[in-house]
Amino acid sequence: MNRDEPLARHAVTMSADQDASGSAGGATAASARRIAHLDMDAFYASVELLRRPRLRGRPIVIAGRQPKVLRIDASMRGVVTTASYEARQFGVRSAMALAEVARRCPDCLVVPVDFDEYRRLSRMFKAVIRSFTAQVEDRGIDEVYIDLSDTPGIAEGRGRVLAQRLKDAIREATGLSCSIGLAPNKLIAKIASDLEKPDGLTVIEAGDIAQRLWPLAVRKINGVGPKADERLAALGVQTIGDLARQPLALLLEHFGNRYGHWLFEAARGIDERPVVTWSEPKSRSEETTFERRLHPQRDWRQIARVIASQAESVAQGLDRRQYLAGTVGVKVRFDDFRIVTRDVGMREPNADPVMFRRAAFEALARVPMDRPLRLLGVRASALEHAAQRLRTGGETATSAQAGGAPAGAAAPKAPPPIDDLFSPGE
Ligand SMILES: [Mg+2]
Numbered sequence: 001m002n003r004d005e006p007l008a009r010h011a012v013t014m015s016a017d018q019d020a021s022g023s024a025g026g027a028t029a030a031s032a033r034r035i036a037h038l039d040m041d042a043f044y045a046s047v048e049l050l051r052r053p054r055l056r057g058r059p060i061v062i063a064g065r066q067p068k069v070l071r072i073d074a075s076m077r078g079v080v081t082t083a084s085y086e087a088r089q090f091g092v093r094s095a096m097a098l099a100e101v102a103r104r105c106p107d108c109l110v111v112p113v114d115f116d117e118y119r120r121l122s123r124m125f126k127a128v129i130r131s132f133t134a135q136v137e138d139r140g141i142d143e144v145y146i147d148l149s150d151t152p153g154i155a156e157g158r159g160r161v162l163a164q165r166l167k168d169a170i171r172e173a174t175g176l177s178c179s180i181g182l183a184p185n186k187l188i189a190k191i192a193s194d195l196e197k198p199d200g201l202t203v204i205e206a207g208d209i210a211q212r213l214w215p216l217a218v219r220k221i222n223g224v225g226p227k228a229d230e231r232l233a234a235l236g237v238q239t240i241g242d243l244a245r246q247p248l249a250l251l252l253e254h255f256g257n258r259y260g261h262w263l264f265e266a267a268r269g270i271d272e273r274p275v276v277t278w279s280e281p282k283s284r285s286e287e288t289t290f291e292r293r294l295h296p297q298r299d300w301r302q303i304a305r306v307i308a309s310q311a312e313s314v315a316q317g318l319d320r321r322q323y324l325a326g327t328v329g330v331k332v333r334f335d336d337f338r339i340v341t342r343d344v345g346m347r348e349p350n351a352d353p354v355m356f357r358r359a360a361f362e363a364l365a366r367v368p369m370d371r372p373l374r375l376l377g378v379r380a381s382a383l384e385h386a387a388q389r390l391r392t393g394g395e396t397a398t399s400a401q402a403g404g405a406p407a408g409a410a411a412p413k414a415p416p417p418i419d420d421l422f423s424p425g426e
Helices: 043-051 098-104 115-130 156-174 186-193 206-213 226-234 240-244 248-255 257-267 300-320 353-365 386-391
Strands: 007-016 035-040 060-062 109-111 136-138 143-147 178-183 201-203 281-294 323-334 339-350 373-385
Touching: 035 156, 035 186, 043 060, 043 115, 115 136, 115 143, 115 156, 143 186, 156 178, 156 201, 178 186, 186 201, 186 206, 206 240, 226 248, 240 257, 248 257, 281 300, 281 323, 300 323, 300 353, 300 373, 323 353, 339 353, 339 373, 353 373, 373 386
Parallel strands: 060 109, 178 201
Antiparallel strands: 007 281, 035 143, 035 178, 136 143, 281 373, 323 339, 323 373
């Protein structure tokens, strides 16, 4: 960026979609794996209490966009995003209507949602985890799976020592507590992290399954939703142990091939899913917010310079990571906060700065420039990995090999099964 540009903020974003899936973390035998599920305790509420210590000990819910903390009142609209543990003692839960909260807990305070702050703390606690190992699968803003199988220290105290060290490091860096479940796989680890919340540390090994899992309600299995729960109840299945006693044939008969098999294995604590450590990005973008309004005609040269620079920079960023884009677009925010975007499809997916600049100008020409503007951005989407394209025989009309290893060397593996693939079977 040129230094004379009146930039207030400049943002580069590579956004990914977890469901796009990625490479397998560990191909070791299930019995040898040590998988942790780490879940932050009442995350949004805990972050708010961190910076509002005077609210500690009081029941609070995170909800709404109002400018300040309010006392609950039956006329409030909206639903609870997160409830503090104090509020949960009154039966207040996530997704509960505020009017209902007012009935159950008249002293509850309503704290506005601030996702920027939650994302900031989320990045912080995940950075702590990544200082232990790179084998981390992001499962959202407040939870991750971690493959600790090869992390030094995992053998001590059945893994408790290492897990406690993780918890301590996160608390030291963020002031927040979390709960960890440590188990041979993701399925059991997820159940385990919930057993001693908040500030829990639960280790379950293969030999503990009958004793620790079977007494639990079948709903505790991530993937058994309300509908499946209802149908299992009709068969007399209440606990995971009840489920483990059902013959496979009966489960197949009632739940179909895929889900029936999955239930049969889940009850026995069998789950071979790997920890997926990366996901395919969906888009890459750059945005610049201006301190003063830019006039569409008088400031045209500056607008053109910014768009050109952003387009080139987005292309170079993709090129370095060996991605190609099928679509390039622009985003304009006017001084009345109206946002207009326009996309242009590329003839061939590429990461060529010249092509990107051309496409961005083409897109910009389609934006009705009838007001001063405050923000300009360029976004590339419909991304694909350069190696993928080589493999499928597509042409790479790009300089994709310019920065780094030969594109063919990084051919991604076939995606592993995706998490949460069981719910459609219900
Ligand atoms: Mg949580």
